[in-house]
Amino acid sequence: MTQPQKHTWKTKLHEVIYEADTPAGKSFDVVLLILIFLSIVLVMLESVAPLQVEYGEYFYLGEWIITIFFTVEYILRVISIKKPSSYIFSFYGLIDLISTIPLYLSFFIVGTNALLTIRALRLLRVFRILKVTRYIGEGNKLAKAL
Numbered sequence: 485m486t487q488p489q490k491h492t493w494k495t496k497l498h499e500v501i502y503e504a505d506t507p508a509g510k511s512f513d514v515v516l517l518i519l520i521f522l523s524i525v526l527v528m529l530e531s532v533a534p535l536q537v538e539y540g541e542y543f544y545l546g547e548w549i550i551t552i553f554f555t556v557e558y559i560l561r562v563i564s565i566k567k568p569s570s571y572i573f574s575f576y577g578l579i580d581l582i583s584t585i586p587l588y589l590s591f592f593i594v595g596t597n598a599l600l601t602i603r604a605l606r607l608l609r610v611f612r613i614l615k616v617t618r619y620i621g622e623g624n625k626l627a628k629a630l
Contacts, residue, residue, distance in 0.1 A: 494563065494564050497560060497563070497564040498564040498565065500512050501557075501560060501561055501564055502561075502564070502565075516557070516609065519550050519553060519554070520606045520609055522546070522550060523547065523550045523606050524606065526543050526546050526547050526550070529543060530543050547587060548587065551584055551587045551588070554580065554583070554584050554606070555584055557580075558580050558581065558584060561577075561580070576609065579606075579609065580609065583606045583609075
């Protein structure tokens, strides 16, 4: 006889963040996708000098809001997993961390604004959300078969 699994807040959080098969998980992934693309659009718009001059403050504010969301999401991912180091040192864990840090560095250390383009690494998170990586192995098998 097996013990029923307890549904603690950590297991519910893990289910929402890591399992896209649930309605809450799908909604979470959609919000992430929207924020990732919005962040990429902000990076592109900031690179256009006339737009940066006129709307730079709004771009900066928007980027802070997005960065804070991704920081909270990163922390929740670490909290909700049984072995946090497996996420922290994973490829996507490092991408999540590296793509979040530059804005904080630019706030505390003058002259690190050039690092802000690293935020574009958030685009790699799309692959995780869309679970594209699981099809790469299948594609390699198909290519071998052909």
